[in-house]
Amino acid sequence: QVQLQESGPGLVKPSQTLSLTCTVSGGSISSGSYYWSWIRQPAGKGLEWIGRIYTSGSTSYNPSLKSRVSISVDTSKNQFSLKLSTVTAADTAVYYCARDIVVVVTPLYQYSYMDVWGKGTTVTVSS
Amino acid sequence: SYELTQPPSVSVSPGQTARITCSGDALPKKYAYWYQQKSGQAPVLVIYEDSKRPSGIPERFSGSSSGTLATLTISGAQAEDEADYYCYSTDSSGNLWVFGGGTKLTVL
Numbered sequence: 036q037v038q039l040q041e042s043g044p045g046l047v048k049p050s051q052t053l054s055l056t057c058t059v060s061g062g063s064i065s066s067g068s069y070y071w072s073w074i075r076q077p078a079g080k081g082l083e084w085i086g087r088i089y090t091s092g093s094t095s096y097n098p099s100l101k102s103r104v105s106i107s108v109d110t111s112k113n114q115f116s117l118k119l120s121t122v123t124a125a126d127t128a129v130y131y132c133a134r135d136i137v138v139v140v141t142p143l144y145q146y147s148y149m150d151v152w153g154k155g156t157t158v159t160v161s162s
Numbered sequence: 163s164y165e166l167t168q169p170p171s172v173s174v175s176p177g178q179t180a181r182i183t184c185s186g187d188a189l190p191k192k193y194a195y196w197y198q199q200k201s202g203q204a205p206v207l208v209i210y211e212d213s214k215r216p217s218g219i220p221e222r223f224s225g226s227s228s229g230t231l232a233t234l235t236i237s238g239a240q241a242e243d244e245a246d247y248y249c250y251s252t253d254s255s256g257n258l259w260v261f262g263g264g265t266k267l268t269v270l
Contacts, residue, residue, distance in 0.1 A: 082197075082205065082248055082261040095257060099163075131204055146256065148195045150216065152204040 037062040039132050039153035047126075047160050053119040057132030057153060064113045065090045070135035070147050071115045073106060075128040076155075083128075087135055087147075088115055122160045129155040164188065164253035166262035173268040180236040182265045184249030187230055194232035195250040196225060198243075199264075205248065209234060239269045 043055035057071070064071065072087040086096035088106040096104050100119070108115040119126060131154075135147040167185040174180040184194055193212050197205035207216050209225035212232065222237045232251075236243055249262040 081264045082199075082250075084250075084259045084261065098258060144256075146193065146252070148193075148207070148210050148250070149197075149205075150207050150210075152206075154204050 037134060037151050039134065039151060041130060041132050041153045041156040043156060043158070045157055045159060047122055047158060048162050049123055049160055050121055053117070053122050053126060053158055053160070055117045055130055055132075055156065055158070056114050057116070059113045059115075059134075063110075064108065064115065065110045068137040068139065070095075070137055071106075071108065072133045072135050072149055073117045074131045074133060074149070074152075075126075076131070077125075077128045085117065085119075085130075089137075124160050127158065127160045129157050131155045164258050164260050166249050166251060166260055168247075168249060168262040168265045170263070171266045171268065173270065174236075174239050176241060176269055177238050180239045180243070180267055180269070182234045182236075182247050182249075182267065184232040184234070184251075184262050185230055186232070186249075186251055186262075188254045189227060189230050189232055189251060191254065192251050192256075194225065194227050196232075196234045197248045197250060197261075198245045199248065200245045208247075236267070239267070241269050243267060244269050 047053045070087040073085040088094045103120045105118040133149040134151040137147045139145040196209040198208045199205040212227040213225040224235045246264045248264045
């Protein structure tokens with residue numbers, strides 16, 4: 036059974052870059068049709084989709100964060116990573132990684148949804 | 163931008179039916195997904211593709227979608243179902259994925 040585990044610094048200074056890694060165990064990150072996603076949740080608030088990556092390297096980002104976000108994948112380590120630049124206190128949140136199942140309906144239409152999540156890691160932006 | 167609108171809270175007595183709605187302009191053409199999040203835990207998928215239930219999710223959880231409204235129904239709600247529930251879907255372009263604001267279900 037696939038499991039995901041987030042890791043990275045719990046404290047980041049304002050204006051710096053937040054970097055997190057998600058390690059996939061129990062299966063290969065390259066097998067099957069999956070996207071690999073990042074989601075965040077400020078304390079007491081709702082979920083926000085950050086973006087996703089396919090193992091081919093193609094990415095999709097939330098437009099509200101696109102200028103500051105980068106998601107990459109390292110298939111040799113079975114990991115994918117998130118970088119969020121120029122952080123502020125508003126980026127303080129629990130960050131989750133998740134697996135997206137991709138369903139291909141036609142060559143031009145596909146959709147996906149998250150079926151396995153990591154437990155989340157808390158990142159605080161503070162000096 | 164695109165928004166999915168949920169009621170902030172729903173309350174039911176144990177054994178009653180809880181219905182949580184999610185409104186979005188693209189829902190007539192896009193699937194809705196529902197996640198359950200208990201306090202301090204990661205979200206868990208309870209309904210996918212409007213009405214399908216993942217393995218291991220109790221039969222009392224069901225979903226439906228009509229027009230711009232998707233609905234999560236919990237028939238015979240139990241105390242263990244107390245949680246925040248989030249709908250999830252995409253805009254008409256399929257490029258922006260969003261969560262609804264979440265609905266806190268209280269069973270008392």
